[in-house]
Amino acid sequence: KHNLCFYWSLCVTVKTVLKIYMFSAATIIKLCRKVDVFSIITKLDVYPGLMVTAGLIHYILNLLHVTVHIRDVCVFLAPVFSGLTAISTYLLTRELWNQGAGLLAACFIAIVPGYISRSVAGSFDNEGIAIFALQFTYYLWVKSVKTGSVFWTIGCCLSYFYMVSAWGGYVFIINLIPLHVFALLLMQRYSRRVYIAYSTFYIVGLILSMQVPFVGFQPIRTSEHMAAAGVFALLQAYAFLQYLKDRLTRQEFQTLFFLGISLAACIVFLTVIYLTYTGRAHKLQPVCVFLLSRLHSYAKIHIPIIASVSEHQPTTWVSFFFDLHILVCTFPAGLWFCIKNINDERVFVALYAISAVYFAGVMVRLMLTLTPVVCMLSAVAFSSVFEHYMGDDTKREKPPEKAEEGLGPNIKSIVTMLMLMLLMMFAVHCTWVTSNAYSSPSVVLASYNHDGTRNILDDFREAYYWLRQNTDEHARVMSWWDYGYQIAGMANRTTLVDNNTWNNSHIALVGKAMSSNESAAYEIMRSLDVDYVLIIFGGVIGYSGDDINKFLWMVRIAEGEHPKDIRESDYFTPQGEFRVDKAGSPTLLNCLMYKMSYYRFGEITPPGFDRTRNAEIGNKDIKFKHLEEAFTSEHWLVRIYKVKRLENREALDHKLRSVVSRQKYTSKKVSVFPLRRDGFSCSLSFMMLSTTYSCDPHTHLR
């Protein structure tokens, strides 16, 4: 009876959670009213964790009669979770080193710019809650390796489940933990605790992660998860061997060992042959190459559409310092301290640090996974230093024979002061970065004059408001996908592609329209029923994030889908440069994006000088046939063009002549100066000449 009750209450809980999720999802989707025309409906392709969390908090608060709007919950979710991240970082560092280091680590993670960027109020993003889940999972993992208790491991699995439901970065966990186990095996640090922890974690974690709809069967299918499976098998084999070792004599064991090894080799060999034969060898490949599988998952950056995102660019040294400041210098010291006094969990943090550094170097976005470990290790370093130099002298009296006599109180205080200075500067830097880089909305740009006064460039909102007020309610706006959500949210118009468009071919089609010439683009735009085209142009004020700077990505993405029509090399000069001035390639100077960006740009002073690219544009005489300028914002940042309808009649814009002969007349009898004839029509001979050189492209030859 008790079991029944329990089962029933479990059902109720699950149903409640489901209901909350549905409610929050519906509300959140209602908040953004229009989506792009292709990606309706399926929201199977999102990680539900964020919505469930926000919905759950909202539900519980309302249950307690704390009436808040779901929007407010969403806004404040990230700061609340950053608090939880600080706590879990404290716990994890305490497990690794000591309480003091834990406190320092919590302080660091609380203010470090690399994490502040995701945890400011209003950033309702997967990463916000995922970093908490990441840290907490690691804490529980370290705890379970330390204790070898199933209790902690189950906790770790649940936390991992939450992580899986929140962010695609969970593959980091499912690769780092096996890597840890593998390293422990290699280092002869195998123990029952590790066996219990990893076996439980892998099985329960696998089953739980497969419950997330978006993940589904990926954990047993894709190469990212194969490492975990491989380590699981290895661990079982290792444990089995250990067990046999205890039971068998040395001779028996060796025989059995070789038998087993050769059998395993045979099986692997046959499997490889089978998979190769059936053409599925690529699935096997990453299993064999353990470490490469990690690289493999990020090899996706070679797909242009993914690589085009600025967050996916390789990290520069500047951004390391910008986001981490002094921590980036001190964390190797912490790592060294850890390696010097190695134990099971410090192996883990060392691996964590090394892999995170690697991935942060691959793309800016993964700086986020580096930040917590940098905070932890720096805290270790600072904590050790402080312990050494600030420690109570009376405690050290006891082993007086140690060679620490040289450290006079002066040196101690100087070092301590220096360290405190560093920390102070770090705090100042964090405050400055937070206020300058992460606290202003990206839709309003601010610039500073020489005298320190501030200019607000509100062009985006101006343009979106114009769209909202002056266009038909059902008008479709074509723009690069970066602006999809903004157009949908702020201008309330339908877009072709937006930030959640998963279908590469749609984006490629828009890219093709932007990089074709006007008439080819007009065909595409007509087939897509486009009414307006919106572009971002920074040439007047020197805004570097504009569409011309992104243009090569559009070309690349379009080339990926339409290699016959668009070729990236056409947009470069013969020297391989991307130039907008006179030396630029003619394809570039006549493509739609160029024409829309620089239309009437030659009229402003200095004539046609692009401040973003520091060049005078090459094509100042731009005329449109199928488009007309509808709106240009104050600083030309946003330009909107209206796509004209087909003309009602097709009037003649040239004289029709029927010239029968197509053959080339290069006869010397034709005089250079044609004989004077009456009327409009030139002499026949001259017509022949002109057809030879095809002076008039409109002349119709029949």
Next chain:
Amino acid sequence: MAAFTAVGQADRFGSLLSKKRTGMKTTRCWTLLDCSVLVLLSLASMLHCAKADGKTLVLLDNLNIKDTHSIFFRSLADRGFDLAFKTADDPSLSLIKYGQFLYDHLIIFAPSVEDFGGNINLETITSFIDGGGNVLVAASSDIGDPLRELGSECGIEFDEEKTAVIDHHNYDVSDPGEHTLIVADPENLLKAATIVGKPTGKPVLFKGVGMVADPDNPLVLDILTGSSTSYSYFPDRPISQYPHAVGKNTLLIAGLQARNNARVVFSGSLDFFSDAFFNSAVQKARPGSQRHEQTGNMELAMSLSRWVFKEAGVLRVGAVTHHPVGETAPPAAYTVTDLVEYSIVIEMLSEGRWVPFDGDDIQLEFVRIDPFVRTYLKKNGGKYSVQFKLPDVYGVFQFKVDYNRLGYTHLYSSTQVSVRPLQHTQYERFIPSAFPYYASAFSMMTGLFIFSVVFLHMREKEKSD
């Protein structure tokens, strides 16, 4: 979980859809705009055109033409047109007043006019066409500049003044010697019965100026071309340069159906419509050619006027319905691979009344950028309908009927629907091929249960021992 989200979205789309449905769902105007106001307007103008008793302004060089072309004008008046005869240079002429068109149709039988009177000029005539008015223009060898300019606005180029279409092989026996009274074979007529009427086999007499048109222009129709031996030049001069038009490129009668379905017919010959040409006998000057007691001019002129003034070849879309097979109302969103029935009523104007249109080549497309389904519509009672299976692709689709046939007005109807993937409750609950897995799961569960029972009891025994 996620499926609910899907429904939420689908609902939103559904409401958007139904909002549209309350307005007019389909448009037959040439624009693709969804704006229901425009649709209503265009429909209103259509209804207006549907009445045959349109007010028609007839511009003449001189009022004599009214008598020399009396058969043609009488037939128009008999068909209910309200003809207002004016000379082309009448200072009181006016086509537009206060932004309203005073006439529905315009006939210009004034080839030699150098300047229209009143406020009629090239701009008013082109805006009349763009506003949906129909124009019949007859020129002659005395063609003046306004008509030439009107022609080039419509994509047709008239030859110069004083030129004529000459054919040394196909001229009438009564030709005085310039070989400009041409006998045009009925084979050279456009193969479209709505424009040129049923084939009579009778040749057509023609005397006038030739035209050429851009072959790339999709709107211009070559209604009557010259024979391969014809050309257009000054009849009284020796040929010193390449003729303007040669062979079959020489257009004798050309038509234009603009994208707003306004129709314009240019005839190079004013005499073509005259009583004399209607009633004369015709015989080619070649020995042994057949003599016809009457020319085909009258029949052709009647058919042309019927077409150009929208008495023939006018289609419209009636009710459009679509729903899953077995239901009557459209759902908020279709599900992929639904079996859907689509039906559309298409009507044609005949004798001033709308009757069901009879065509066997009307196609329906189910489009999301590209057509995923393209199928023929079958006539089924007064409407066209088809049943088909939706593709296994979700997104926003359109049912599209885009019927563009020679001689008929452009028929266009598009209805936007959304197609969603299966909800998670719509998948099969039990799959036969998965029964081994079910068996293994359930055997595991029972096994675990038995094991735990045994395990618990075994332990107790051990303890008691």
